[in-house]
Amino acid sequence: MEPIISNSPEQTFALGRDYAAKLRAGDVLALDGDLGAGKTQFIKGLAAGLGHTGEVTSPTFTLVHEYTGGKLPLYHFDFYRLESADEALRFGLDDYLGESAILAIEWAGKFPALLPASTRWLRFRAGDGDQRTIELS
Numbered sequence: 001m002e003p004i005i006s007n008s009p010e011q012t013f014a015l016g017r018d019y020a021a022k023l024r025a026g027d028v029l030a031l032d033g034d035l036g037a038g039k040t041q042f043i044k045g046l047a048a049g050l051g052h053t054g055e056v057t058s059p060t061f062t063l064v065h066e067y068t069g070g071k072l073p074l075y076h077f078d079f080y081r082l083e084s085a086d087e088a089l090r091f092g093l094d095d096y097l098g099e100s101a102i103l104a105i106e107w108a109g110k111f112p113a114l115l116p117a118s119t120r121w122l123r124f125r126a127g128d129g130d131q132r133t134i135e136l137s
């Protein structure tokens with residue numbers, strides 16, 4: 001897919017918000033890219049697009065944050081601190097994968113084998129200043 005250029009955090013938020021309209025229960029989104037590339041910012045937009053009103057923060061120390069009360073539940077994972085695929089399985093990742101919800105996983109590329117073949121991969125890259133390149137699938 002054609003890469004999209006975002007020139008501000010607001011633009012990345014809007015991309016996430018619009019992307020939410022295409023999603024269906026059970027969709028898994030794998031977000032990859034460096035620190036500060038905009039993954040969490042995109043997920044904030046996604047949450048807004050799904051109708052969630054609460055604050056969205058990175059689940060850095062807890063592995064998952066759950067947002068409910070919108071059109072579909074959104075489970076926000078971050079594999080950044082995960083040391084092994086086993087750790088994710090012990091945590092119950094497979095149970096989440098079986099849910100009627102949207103899963104959005106930051107740093108998913110660390111353990112791609114945990115994710116279903118149908119996973120949508122979203123790649124984020126930081127450029128000069130506020131420029132970010134985002135590839136959606």
Ligand SMILES: Nc1ncnc2c1ncn2[C@@H]1O[C@H](COP(=O)(O)OP(=O)(O)OP(=O)(O)O)[C@@H](O)[C@H]1O
Binds near residue numbers: 036
């Ligand atoms: N075009 C842009 N899109 C998104 N964020 C931007 C953009 N320009 C600047 N920023 C800033 O870059 C940072 C992106 O942070 P964000 O937490 O979304 O990154 P991340 O990819 O989730 O990083 P991490 O791997 O640490 O979780 C924010 O401080 C945001 O304000």
Ligand SMILES: [Mg+2]
Binds near residue numbers: 039058106
């Ligand atoms: Mg993040």
